Amino acid sequence: MKALFGQQNSPGEEMTFVFQERENLPPPGDHEVKVQVRACALSWVDTKLLSEIKLKKELVPVGREISGVVLEVGSKVTFFQPDDEVVGILPLDSEESGLCEVILVHEHYLVQKPEKVCWAAAAGTVRDGLRAYTALHYLAQASPGTTVLVLDGASPFGTIAVQLAQHRGARVICTAHSLEDKQFLERLRPPVARVIDVAHGKIDVAESCLEETGGLGVHIVLDAGVKLYSAEDESASKSQLLPHKHDIITLLGVGGHWITTEKNLQLDPPDSHSLFLKGATVSFLNDEIWNLSNVQQGKYLSILEDIMEKLSSGVFRPQLDEPIPLYEAKVSMEIVQKNQARKRQVIQF
Known part of the structure; x- marks a missing residue:
């Protein structure tokens, strides 16, 4: 099983992306969910922020907005069961790369994906939706x-x-x-x-x-x-x-x-x-605040649920590029990291 990671040898140098072979995952922990990833949206990796909050490591997991199917749940998981369709954003300190066929995620980072929303649209809208909500609902009230x-x-x-x-x-x-x-x-x-x-x-x-x-x-x-x-x-x-x-x-x-x-x-x-x-x-506007502090976890999850509901009802119509196969993820990620993509890039498994 392969996963994509970013590598930056020295500060200021452009990030390069490499596939790493992953070992088979252990069974999920108490509150963890094992997810088979169906789509993963690509976002720019803020290496400076990772460095500032002491999360800088040699290999940075790439691809945090995911949608997929629950394969297995931990003993204390209450939100999900196997075969549920889910969507979410992996936290900044996640060891998992979203660009991998199967990953482990804490249940509090996921919400149910509506049936009529396709995998690519769910993964491709969740972060932009979160940013828009943070800006136009919490920082200012658009009315x-x-x-x-x-x-x-x-x-x-x-x-x-x-x-x-x-x-x-x-x-x-x-x-x-x-x-x-x-x-x-x-x-x-x-x-x-x-x-x-x-x-x-x-x-x-x-x-x-x-x-x-x-x-x-x-x-x-x-x-x-x-x-x-x-x-x-x-x-x-x-x-x-x-x-x-x-x-x-x-x-x-x-x-x-x-x-x-x-x-x-x-x-x-x-x-x-x-x-x-x-x-x-x-x-x-820093949409990472929801993951940097878990004090408002309930609000965060209700925002994600609302984004999916608006996507399902046609209020949100995202700007997505054609879904990209995993073997082209490296090239696509390089384009995203240089801020050259005008549409949201989504890898489909």
Whole structure:
């Protein structure tokens, strides 16, 4: 039985991916479930975070969002029984790679998969759904009458965030990074209020949002990273598509919420003063908090259940690439680790 792991020989070096032969698994522990994996979605491995929380090891398990069938349960497992179809996210400290035919998982990381949801869609939506819920339910309340700006709305996460905000009755504005993205967002049903095409850098995001909201500003901003410095200091071409932090502060309405994925966000005193005058807040979106602390385990599992229910009822329609066979997992993971995949990559067994 083979499993995929990531290897980083020295800090800053690109991660390489290797298949390792696994021994046969022991019987499940008291609260463990043995799962036959049917699909596993690929996500970027945050080696810096693993290092910061002292989880860095020579071989890092790859592929944490899984769906599959329960083969065997431990003596104290109460949630599942053999033949149940399940979905979940393996914890950060998991020794198991999701890219393996059979794995052991603690029962508290899994929920039931609805029958009509396919394996690939379940595995491919669970993390983006969790991030969207964390942002639009726990960090800010998307509700009828609010305006939500989702930056890079055609990304896998952006798409789910747009759909959740619309389901909550919010008015949604998106940015598009290419013509294909723009066309995809314009085809969404229900339609988004406005798609701002930033591909050529000629359109001012703040101006467009203020125009769309009659000068009142946006209630909730969900970014996909921001420019921290002026144009001449920015080297990466990808960052040219991102708005400047001042633009986001400008387009925020009074009492607005800025939810950022930028872990190194630096606010200068004038930025803080502008936020103070608006009574606005900045929150950091780190979806790993649910697994880093098990204090809110019940809430976490109810979110996963709700994501599956919304996937089953058609509220969530994820951006998935064609399912990929296991032997191509190495190449796909390299693309994901370089942030070059525009659709969610899912390995199907």
